[in-house]
Amino acid sequence: MTATIEPELGRPRRRKEDARLITGRTRWTDNIALPGLLHMAVLRSPLAHAKISRLDAEAARSMPGVIAVLTGTDLAEQQGSLPCAWPITPDMASPQHPALAVDEVRFAGEPVALVVARSAAEARDAVEAIDVDYEDLPVVLDMEAALADGSPLVHQDLGTNRCATWVFDSGEAGTGEDVDRVIAEARERGDVVLERRFRQQRLIPAFMEPRSVVVDPTGEQITMWSATQVPHILRLMLAMTLGVPEQKIRVIAPDVGGGFGGKLQVTPEEVLTFLAARRIGRPVKWTESRSESMVSAHHGRDQIQRLTLAARRDGTLLGLKVDLLADMGAYLGLVTPGIPILGAFMFNAIYKLPAYRFSCTNVFTNKTWTDAYRGAGRPEATYAIERMMDELAAELGKDPLEVREQNWIKHEEFPYTTVAGLTYDSGNYEAATEEAKRLFDYQALRREQAERRERGDAVQLGIGVSTYTEMCGLAPSRVLGSLSYGAGGWEHAAIRMLATGKVEVITGSSPHGQGHETAWSQIIADKLGVPFEDVEVIHGDTQSAHKGMDTYGSRSLSVGGVAAAMAADRVIEKASKIAAHLLECSEDDLEFTAGRFAVRGTDRGTAIQEVALAAFAAHDLPEGVEPSLDAEVTFDPENFSFPHGTHLCAAEVDTETGRVRIRSYVCVDDVGKVVNPLIVEGQVHGGLAQGIAQALYEEAVFDEMGTLTTATLADYLVPSAADLPTFTTARTETPATTNPLGVKGVGEAGTIASTPAVVNAVVDAVRHLGVNDVDMPCTPMRVWHAIHRGAGAAPTEMATGAEAGGGLGSIDGGDQ
Amino acid sequence: MIPSAFDYVAPSTVEEAVRALAEAGEDAKVLAGGQSLLPVLRMRLAAPSTVVDLGRIAELRGVHEDGDRLVIGAMTTHYDVQRDPLVRQHALLLALATDTVADPQVRHRGTFGGSLAHADPAGDLLAPALALDAEMVVAGPNGRRTVPAEDFFVDYFTTALAPDELLVQVRVPKFSGWGAHYEKFNRVAQAWSIVAVAAAVRVDGGSIAEARVGLTNMASTPVRARGVEEALIGRPATAETIRAAAQHAAEGTQPVTDANADADYRRHLVEVLTSRAVTAAAAG
């Protein structure tokens, strides 16, 4: 049985998991029904900051179907504090983070009480019957105000709203010069020194499947199903937070419908469902509504960035200084404080920068807490530097691509150690840019832009550039250690060779829409020379996939996929001993290709499936060889992976209305070797959609009371295919040199690269009208005001963000 | 979220529906396509004791002619309005505005009557109904009455319908041979209008013989831009006339400030959009 098998790597297979995911006929957490299942609903604070002066649950307790009503006081002893695994500095101010507020609420949406009832409807009805008296406390929403003397405090006991300040200085680290000196000298010489302030608006991950948890306490282990990205981390954290022995908890992430970092969390509701189920002794389910998700699932981004860039008049970069304020919201989640720090190594991007300083102050405010969102720290960094490069080009009257090329790392200069201390293993910025320019027809668009300016057309054309890199594949454990992160960055994989020659691949990576089942099957089919259909990928259950670090930070393929490939190598090693024994030859005489061990120079051989059966039967194995081909690997990467690429955006701005229309979008990404081009394409498209969404559409807006006014998808504008252009995507392929597959991450690249490309295009279209910045999202109103207020940027906080727009959001009437 | 519990009735005639409403009292709600009502119930912004579903009343669906009028049943879905040849022929403006409503899923369930009765000032079908002088046929305990569009829209989410009344049909004069255009301004495809302009014009020998212009989301009710209409009628259909006429678009409007647009911006937008809508209507 030696049918020739077409190579799987590089094959654009349709994803085997899609039929069940798309039709919903699968094990979404909310689809799980257990005998005797009860339902939990959560009462949330309507106020952003208040004392709970009285909470009366009597009426709720006597409502039909109600089994239990629990308050923060009831759980104060058991609930512990929700974990934050990333204390970025030794002196970080770290507040208690109760799952249920005990006597004070600090953001609107914070859980205050829970009801468990026989049906979800009864639980919801009873929640309405809980009577709470709140005593208002002063609300602080703005980061700069929060840091001012005399500001109201989010956490009285901390005595400050400053969570931590984290600094990287190339002068101190020895990776570059002292940036303050470099900037001072540049000023003296009359070189270019640009200062800008950018705002990274707050975003909501808005995954499609709302969060859901089921906990079954009726067994030796307590089993939790959760719509999570991180079943393994969740089990560990539940054990550590609640003091339950780790082996008594089993966590299952069944099929999960998107996360984008939003499900990289240990949520209050997971803890509450766990505690409620354990207390009652029956299985309990909690599934959130969309509006609950919008107010209470962690948000992302939310930074104020102050940047100073120094360059020679010829365009050569001299130094960059970055001062950030990052909004934590009211509490710290799993990796909240570390998110902006992930950007620290990326502001220098692809450029050779002699001096660099990054300083970030994390701030508490009375808003939903923030944490990872697709790109996590790196989109913010890339936005800032790529906007600055366009500003520099404008200042010098140069083409933005020319200024970039002048400063980027040339392909023959890799590996290259940057001013932030990272070593980029490989890249070819020239090749990606060349291809992007060709696909975009850069020169023709520049000509059209000039003509339109000349004519004074109502619709102006702008061209935006973003030449990005990012660090992903989180992460080498020693680097995480040096950043005070609470865990390592390895990944585990195992392979089980079944008696029938079929293969089970167990991965510690935890897919939630990425297509691991298809990609891992392709990798292993190729490695072992078995048909794609014969490979089953097992994931997301701490009992079967017992060891893992889960999925985030574009790490799955470049860490977890590599671990699986390495496990396959071990299977082959083990099989080779048995094959040699069966074929009565020396192992050295064997050649393994396309699933077959052949004795060199003969036509004798045996298929790996036959070896698997021989191992199973174990009737005739060589001395000292165990009857198993199964193998496992825990792989710790030696470096990050550094995808890069060039994105070009042509945007039309209607100067009469301020509306932006993306006319064409070209991206040439270099994500190294590709396992499945169709999956890569999908990741790029989705990434672009989310990056463009930040540039043009999405923003979490709070009113002055701290109420989220964009709490429905009618107000929080997630664009759909109808709002987006046709993307022209292409790839160059510079293999990563730091992993045996040569792969890099692709999960976040599109999001990271696209936001600045779009905003650069918008600004470029109207720069001649006196505009040098528009706050994100570049709504028609902001763009129009920027144009018509003439010179300078549009004011940061536009007229008002307080009320929602028409339609659903204005259901209870607008006001004048 | 899950709505509060309510009683559900699904009558099969208008008379039964009116009786059901009367019996249930003030707290009853009519259910048409549910595209606006269900979100309100699910977010518990309303908790009716009884929901009266009009879905089984055959009389309320469909479009027919009645002399110089077009009669559109209140329960005719957006999808059916869009595809109806009579609507395209005699009330093109309505068809074009309906094309811009929401997305295909919503258009398959949402109804023409439901949109008008809901009276969201950001809704897209109010301004066309007003501009075309539609009449609402309303059924109540004392029989049927007819309310002109001008009197029907009272305030935000408020119409001339009494709690025990139903909108049964909409009678629209025929505008055969008129050019029409609905210029909608929103931020994402499925969203309501930030501002929109509904224009229908009859061009005769190169000049504008008649004009109707209605504005969406420029006040608590749809607004008829009479100043624009007057400035157009009898003038040549040129870019200059139209631009000049559009300068009157914001007159008498009371736009709100919200997250998408402040009042000044809305007043500006309505002029730009009026000019574009009338230009397109005059060309088509």
Ligand SMILES: Cc1cc2nc3c(=O)[nH]c(=O)nc-3n(C[C@H](O)[C@H](O)[C@H](O)COP(=O)(O)OP(=O)(O)OC[C@H]3O[C@@H](n4cnc5c(N)ncnc54)[C@H](O)[C@@H]3O)c2cc1C
């Ligand atoms: C995602 C989404 C996007 C949307 N986008 C748009 C848009 O772009 N433009 C737009 O115009 N609309 C939009 N809508 C609203 C949509 O057009 C609704 O269909 C419409 O507003 C209500 O129609 P319905 O038939 O669904 O009414 P329902 O939701 O059933 O009822 C709405 C209200 O009207 C009352 N009512 C309904 N019918 C009658 C009747 N015959 N007599 C008396 N009272 C009645 C109900 O009691 C209720 O108060 C959108 C809706 C959604 C969900």
